[in-house]
Amino acid sequence: MDAEDIENTDEEKKKQEELNLKLLQAIKNADIILVNQLIQEGADIWYRDDQVYDYLLEEGCRAELIFDGKKLLDSENNGVMMGWEQLLMEKHAEILCLRENLIENNEIDETNETNEINQINEINEINENVIELNILNIGFGLGLIDSAIQKYKPTLHTIIEAHPDVYKFMIEQGWDKKPGVKIIFGKWQEVLINNNNQLLEEEGEEQVLYDGIFFDTFGEYYKDLKEFNEEVVINYLKPNGIYSFFNGLGATNSFFHDVYCKIVEMHLAELGLEINFIEIPLDEIFNDEKECERIWEGVKRRYWNLNLYRLPICKFMI
Numbered sequence: 001m002d003a004e005d006i007e008n009t010d011e012e013k014k015k016q017e018e019l020n021l022k023l024l025q026a027i028k029n030a031d032i033i034l035v036n037q038l039i040q041e042g043a044d045i046w047y048r049d050d051q052v053y054d055y056l057l058e059e060g061c062r063a064e065l066i067f068d069g070k071k072l073l074d075s076e077n078n079g080v081m082m083g084w085e086q087l088l089m090e091k092h093a094e095i096l097c098l099r100e101n102l103i104e105n106n107e108i109d110e111t112n113e114t115n116e117i118n119q120i121n122e123i124n125e126i127n128e129n130v131i132e133l134n135i136l137n138i139g140f141g142l143g144l145i146d147s148a149i150q151k152y153k154p155t156l157h158t159i160i161e162a163h164p165d166v167y168k169f170m171i172e173q174g175w176d177k178k179p180g181v182k183i184i185f186g187k188w189q190e191v192l193i194n195n196n197n198q199l200l201e202e203e204g205e206e207q208v209l210y211d212g213i214f215f216d217t218f219g220e221y222y223k224d225l226k227e228f229n230e231e232v233v234i235n236y237l238k239p240n241g242i243y244s245f246f247n248g249l250g251a252t253n254s255f256f257h258d259v260y261c262k263i264v265e266m267h268l269a270e271l272g273l274e275i276n277f278i279e280i281p282l283d284e285i286f287n288d289e290k291e292c293e294r295i296w297e298g299v300k301r302r303y304w305n306l307n308l309y310r311l312p313i314c315k316f317m318i
């Protein structure tokens with residue numbers, strides 16, 4: 001790199017920093033038009049870790065965040081990306097909803113292969129024997145996992161979602177009218193802790209416990225996941241329930257990812273939970289350079305860099 005390049009890089013950094021500071025200021029002034037404009041110009045919604053994202057979320061982060069979010073999540077812009085995440089979400093749903101320990105009379109044919117289990121007919125047949133299936137999902141996003149969970153006909157399917165536009169989208173799509181679905185709008189921190197337990201049954205004030213809990217909030221950090229485990233999972237999961245989360249821990253680098261997987265295992269063990277991982281290869285998708293380019297096209301912050309997905313299955317140690 002010669003002196004001119006260094007100067008240019010410094011210049012770019014300075015410009016970016018200015019944009020980011022302007023963005024923070026515009027957010028504080030609640031100047032939505034300017035916020036939108038600055039994000040389009042390249043201001044970073046992840047500036048100062050999650051400070052800006054969080055601010056937008058707290059303040060009912062408006063269209064601009066959804067706009068950015070749509071680049072990541074919207075099926076029209078990123079259909080292929082949905083493809084790879086959908087596969088994972090379907091697997092997560094299967095792990096949470098379809099299991100022998102939910103079956104009253106253990107009538108599962110053990111020779112069933114996973115791909116066969118995926119057939120909707122079989123799901124219905126198997127889950128007919130389940131007395132109760134309560135599932136809690138944190139973070140609706142595009143509703144990929146929630147759509148997959150619905151196939152298992154849960155008795156209670158609670159969804160906690162904090163983003164007003166995502167919430168609006170859920171209502172428009174009729175999610176509030178689906179059988180068993182209970183939507184709670186707000187941050188899980190507010191809904192479930194801070195002495196504000198909104199999961200209590202309205203009539204009997206009885207604590208609902210869940211057979212399956214899933215956590216995928218994006219935009220939050222390991223400390224949030226840890227808090228969720230400590231404050232929510234151990235209080236809301238049935239003794240034989242299964243907890244899982246989107247395992248994007250340190251997923252931009254395989255070394256960090258390995259370390260995080262160990263850390264989460266250690267922290268869960270302190271809470272009396274064991275964790276096992278199902279490994280799902282992603283190399284077919286991510287080894288293909290062209291495919292990769294397509295997946296990440298237009299995405300500001302690439303958040304995945306691994307050829308393997310480690311799907312976590314957490315249970316109370318017996």
Ligand SMILES: C[S@@+](CC[C@H](N)C(=O)[O-])C[C@H]1O[C@@H](n2cnc3c(N)ncnc32)[C@H](O)[C@@H]1O
Pocket residue numbers: 057089138139140141142143144145146160161162163166186187188189216217218219220
């Ligand atoms: C990556 S998306 C979830 C994707 C989802 N698993 C799916 O299958 O489509 C993350 C969602 O979590 C929501 N979210 C972020 N922080 C949250 C919080 N503290 N409480 C509740 N929802 C939150 C976001 O608004 C977003 O809709």
